[in-house]
Amino acid sequence: MRNARIRTTAVAATALLAALSLTACQSDDDAKNPGASVSPTADRSKPAADPTSTPAGNGKGNGGSSSGSAAGAGKSKDKDESKDKGKDNSDPGPGPVTDACSGANTKVTVSKVTRPINHLLLTVTNTGSKACNAYHAPLLRFDDAQAVTQVMEDSRPQAVTTIAPGESAYASILLSSADGSGKDGYTAKRLTVHFAPRSGSGSTGTPVGLALPAGTYADSTTAVSYWQSSMQDALTY
Template sequence: MRIATRSVSRATASSLVAVAALALLGVQAGTATAATTATCTTANTKLTVTEVSRPVNHLLLKATNTGTQTCYAYYAPVLRAGADAQAPVAWVEDSKPQAVVTLKPGQSAYAGIGTYSPDGEGGGTEKTLGVFFTDRDAGGTGKESTLNLPNGGTYFNSAAAVTYWQDNAADALTW
């Protein structure tokens, strides 16, 4: 009789531990709570690009969460400088933050864009900037947003590069 009591007690204890763990994870009565975060995309953010005075030859890309839930700005934006761009603008690997930038509704993420350097090759003045967001696997999230570049066009050459998303403009413009 004593053995049966122990197995029932252990089973009951295991069940209580499982229920407590699920409650901590937000699962109640077998149903999961709704997701409260998403990947930032062109559908849930507003994008703007502006010219900055310092550093020279730089633009600032700003993504503001216009959605109703928190979103993650993964990696760096994938940029297409001009309608006929053959390759995306390179990412500045040294700008990778320690954590994914998380945007609550109304908050913004920033990416600095170095448009050219004297040691770059080729180049030309581009009128538009195509922007794609990335997902947690560094893949594209779908629809491109096309922005008009400041001053009717901006010069880009092969040295152009964009930072990873940052939580403030100063960090984005450090690179």
């Protein structure tokens, strides 16, 4: 019986020594390899958190203040650009000329020319303080004629003739054809000049009455050109 107890005690002591030896070995391995002590249940697929980062949306820390500064700078830039655009828009310039020339803002004269033959030159000068448009062709009536003088359609300019203050525009008047094909000839004494509106329908503003040069002979072929920006252009028709 005594021997059995001794054996049991010896076995227990041996087992204890073995356990202590195993524990010591594991402690040494852990010291050499710290990663081995990580719990097997830990999720190693997730990256380690950066202690210097700030969670999105909290508006605090370095990340929050940097984002706010960028937004503020963007708004400031947009505001400055808006101001600049506003300055540009506040000075649109003189804008397009829309006023029609008429007897109220111009002076009209008529004169005889040597070349081309059988022609008169009509000159309109802007006496106003701003530019006006000499639309289409002048509307002419010789003496008590019931209809206005026909217009030379081939003299239409590429753009509306605009007259600046103090400047002039011109139109030529063909009194009679050189080949003598005209009919119902007569000596005219007076000329009434009406101005066309932008639409070209009817007349606009105040008409102008002029005395014609002595011996002005007109017939059925009488015609007038469109308003031209130069005398030379007008006298080519």
